[in-house]
Amino acid sequence: MRSSNHLIGVVNFLTFLLSIPILGGGIWLSSRANNTDCLKFLQWPLIVIGVCIMVVSLAGFAGACYRNTFLMRLYLVIMFFVIAALIGFIIFAYVVTDKGSGRVMVNRAYLDYYLQDYSGWLEERVASDSYWGKISSCIRDSKACAKMGRTVGGVPETADMFYLRKLSPIQSGCCKPPTECGYVYENETMWNPGGGLVGTNPDCTRWSNEQEQLCYSCDSCKAGVLASLKKSWRRVSVINIVVMIILVIFYIVAYAAYRNNRRIDNDEPSGEARMTKAQPSRIHF
Structure with missing residues (x-):
């Protein structure tokens, strides 16, 4: 049980670190929008996704540290939708910048x-x-x-x-x-x-x-x-694809560790803790 919680905690911490390049990519696109590309609404989905991954990772990390099943379950559910949104954004970025070149x-x-x-x-x-x-x-x-x-x-x-x-x-x-x-x-x-x-x-x-x-x-x-937008988006998309693949791997590992925790919890008899069972009762009838 302890090793599974440690694994979930490590995975969530690494996921938190992975949110940094996604957020950084959105901020870079924002700076490009202000100074060069001048299309100022396209970077916000990426910034929102990066912030969501960062916040959800912290929730999952806290859930692993304090053995809070609700937080770990919430992490898995929300992270699933965040990864789906990131995949959708990557596909969208490639589709809308597919045509045209100098x-x-x-x-x-x-x-x-x-x-x-x-x-x-x-x-x-x-x-x-x-x-x-x-x-x-x-x-x-x-x-x-x-x-x-x-x-x-x-x-x-x-x-x-x-x-x-x-x-x-x-x-x-x-x-x-x-x-x-x-x-x-x-x-x-x-x-x-x-x-x-x-x-x-x-x-x-x-x-x-x-x-x-x-x-x-x-x-x-x-x-x-x-053409400038295409160049900027393709650079960011390459980073996002690498991060997305790593996120999927981490998600699978975290889900497996969570299932292992649930399996161990379900094997415990309900109504009494293991330490109670280990000590004989002092009252006999």
Whole structure:
């Protein structure tokens, strides 16, 4: 009995430690939402799951230490639903970020992003007018484009240097016109129409050298946000998958130990403790 309780206590303590990377992943997504990705509601399910695992683990740990059957049973029931929610979140994250990626451009190290390469619930959410106004304002306030400037030996970088840079999806989609439009590089956020015809992409006419506008109204900017979200979510999902597998293993071990406790308890005769049985009665009739 004692060894089973110790095992349950250790498993709950380790589960508590596993809640930290889940909670940390949600907080990291939250910081990304505030500074880069700018979609501020997607991180909350992960934060809630991390907090739930942390609280339930403490309840299970207390139940094991004090042999409180109710707390251990509550831990097993709630943890089952928490693990199911985590699995659902992982599947959801992969489904909504399944489609779309950047396109390779000739003589460019960075990728270009096109909204038509993305589809599904997340694409509709980002592209909707009600959300995009808030997202584009967040990107503008994050100064992502203003931070692109570089100098080499005190001299601004040349076009050839810029073409060799690996830009983030938001920098590529929001801070410069699409490559196919044929704009001529002046600096990172200043591009002039070329001598040839501008491409047929509607974003070609949406581009503005006005620093408060740039390509924030472009479909390429929306695609850049989607690509950035996909990258962030995939990183967190890898950690969540590893944690989820370990949680399932710990849950099975805790359930087996709990069943062992119940089996031992059920073998004890009801109405009298073992110490009472070990001592002969002093009163005889």
